[in-house]
Amino acid sequence: MTAKPRLAVFKFASCDGCQLSLLDCEDELLAVAGAVEIVHFAEATSRMEPGPYDIVLVEGSITTPDDAARIQDVRANARFLMTIGACATAGGIQSLRNWADHQEFLQAVYARPEYISSLATSTAIADHVPVDFELRGCPISRQQLLEVLVALIDGRKPQTPGHGVCLDCKRRGSVCITVARGVPCMGPLTQSGCGAICPAFDRGCYGCFGPAPQVQPRSLTGHLLEQGAPPRQLVQLLRNFNGFAPEFRGESERLISQQET
Amino acid sequence: MPPWFLEKACLQDLLERLRDRGYAVIGPTISQEAICYDEIHTIDELPRGWTDVQQAGRYRLQRRADESLFGYVVGPHSWKRYLFPPQATLMTADRTDGGWSMQAPVEVPPRYAFLGVRACELAAIRIQDKVFLEGPYVDLVYQARRERCFVVAVNCTQAASTCFCTSMNTGPRCQAGFDLALTELPTGFLVECGSDAGSELLASLPVREPSAEELTAAESAREQAVHQIQRLMDTTNIREDLLTNLNHPRWQEAGERCLSCTNCTMVCPTCFCSSVNEVADLGADHVRRERVWDSCFNLDFSTMNGTPVRNNVASRYRQWLTHKLASWHDQFGSSGCVGCGRCITWCPVGIDLTEEVAAIRGDVR
Known part of the structure; x- marks a missing residue:
């Protein structure tokens, strides 16, 4: 990559939390600003230059016809397109609508639903355009974002570990809350990135960083069902910020179809 | 050497004599609803009157009918956390005008005294000694911790449903690899000595000769653990x-x-197993070589x-x-x-x- 790559940040359906991770870099922000030229970042600056861009960070999922068209335009102007966060990578918490009646929501929430133009689904960026790199998390990890940016600038492969949350629990000395207390936890199925925060504070993992490589959700849910966890609780556990990621989605749908039969 | 007897209230003396000698005492204590190994300062921090109930995929603490201090088996942590820490900096490097300047870490690890090491855990330490100290390359991180540590073993007087040390020939009786080994009785501890450092420490403790009844009671307490072990793994061939x-x-x-x-x-x-990563700052002027537990x-x-x-x-x-x-x-x-x-x-x-x-x-x- 040439010196001073042009960096742009685009937002789709999301809460802006992942973009804030970039602003939250505080100590490193000046160094980042020195290494790249930030030419489009609505959250931070009114300077908005047209493309093409060397590095594009995309936050959010596709939920409207306009956004479905806009992401094509963003892709056409991006040399390297990276999604940031669970919304962009897996559809986000708003993908819960994918299992519900979109029209019913519109009627219930809006006084004049005819003014609303939205899609029946919330889908990942990769369902619409090719994505060069996916950075997981709800929100993303600041350290991982910096690592990927530095690696891109240096022209090397980023070190973003693919192991599960359990390994981080063990490294930090957290006792397994599933084994010691019977608390259902997504840790064994979820990719690392947060440093295993929730189990250290007595809560099961919410799966914020999405499925770890080669996960087998059925083995875990089968064991938790045997231990007396209600199927409904396991479906809710799987349908969180990354509920529409294929591995989690497949298992929650299997649990529901099993209940119905 | 024949065993000695230490009254229960005098276990605090053991902790204090270890601390006098500059040791950080790591022992069993209740944390996160489990019996974990952590630094302890008084015997009140030990899991008095608690035990662990274990089966495949399940661990629970349970109240005992007595006031035993070591009336549990093994918990989620092992001593490897202290000898082979989950994260260690192996080296740092800084970019200077004259090239890279490399530094070995200067941190001196604490002198650990491990209290409550079980026979299976002594065997595990022996195995890690072989891995880290006796091969062609000595692991300096492990060596610095291992060579300075003091081991107070405790004989098991009960077993969990998951225990199978008798199949692996590692327990439940502590045979070697300790400085002192205790067997807990309701009134105190039978103390065996396994090293010069152990006898030096023992000399500073208010011990007496055990009675014949105490010797018999200790023997049957240890036998109880053997009888409770139900699980078997046939290791032939x-x-x-x-x-x-x-x-x-x-x-x-x-x-x-x-x-x-x-x-x-x-x-x-x-x-x-571990992985070693080079962790650089944004400008790549300062690099740390970090080792972390891996699998x-x-x-x-x-x-x-x-x-x-x-x-x-x-x-x-x-x-x-x-x-x-x-x-x-x-x-x-x-x-x-x-x-x-x-x-x-x-x-x-x-x-x-x-x-x-x-x-x-x-x-x-």
Whole structure:
């Protein structure tokens, strides 16, 4: 990559939390600003230059016809397109609508639903355009974002570990809350990135960083069902910020179809 | 040397004499609803009157009918956390005008005194000594901690359903590898000495000769642990039986249950795998070489030249089990398993290696 790559940040359906991770870099922000030229970042600056861009960070999922068209335009102007966060990578918490009646929501929430133009689904960026790199998390990890940016600038492969949350629990000395207390936890199925925060504070993992490589959700849910966890609780556990990621989605749908039969 | 007797109230003296000698005392204490190993300052921090109830995939604390201080078996932590820490900086490098300047870490680790080391755990430390100290390369991080530590072992007087030390010939009686070894009785401890450092410390304690009744009581307390062990792993010819059955269908079945979550390897007191990463700051002017616990269950761990060698869960489970029970013999001259049962208890889906081995070998015979 040439010196001073042009960096742009685009937002789709999301809460802006992942973009804030970039602003939250505080100590490193000046160094980042020195290494790249930030030419489009609505959250931070009114300077908005047209493309093409060397590095594009995309936050959010596709939920409207306009956004479905806009992401094509963003892709056409991006040399390297990276999604940031669970919304962009897996559809986000708003993908819960994918299992519900979109029209019913519109009627219930809006006084004049005819003014609303939205899609029946919330889908990942990769369902619409090719994505060069996916950075997981709800929100993303600041350290991982910096690592990927530095690696891109240096022209090397980023070190973003693919192991599960359990390994981080063990490294930090957290006792397994599933084994010691019977608390259902997504840790064994979820990719690392947060440093295993929730189990250290007595809560099961919410799966914020999405499925770890080669996960087998059925083995875990089968064991938790045997231990007396209600199927409904396991479906809710799987349908969180990354509920529409294929591995989690497949298992929650299997649990529901099993209940119905 | 004949054993001595230490009154229960005088255990605090043992802690204080260790602290006088500059040791940080690490012992069992209740934390996060489990009995963990952490720094303790008084015997009030010990799990008095508590025990652990364990089965595959399940661990619970339970009240005892008595006031035993060491009336539990083994918990989620092992001493490896202190000897082979989960994270260690091996080196730092700074860019200077004259090139890179490399520094070894200057941190001097604490002198640890381990209180409550079980026989299976002594065996595990012995195995890690072989791995880290007796091969062609000495691990300096481990060596700095191991050479300065003091070991107070405690004989088990009960067993969990997950224990199988008798199958692995590692316990429950503490035979060697300790400075002092205790057997707990309702009124105090029978104390055996295993080293010069142990006898030096013992000389500073208010011990007396035990009565014949106390000696008998200690013997039967230790026997109780032996009788409570129900689990068996037949180790006869285990190396050949496993290594000549690498395509047994049971590996595939285990691979479908296994979450590849690494918990078994993390709680195992002998597993020693790690990864070394270079961690740079944004300008790449300051670099730390960090070592972290890693596991053969991670896909990245077997990645070579861009491709994972063990590209499915079943092959990683098989790698772990055959290394632990079979090829460990070729590499280190012993089994890598000490029969502590942690991998059975702390597997989130309760996979039991003794059951897997029995299934594979049952068909073989």
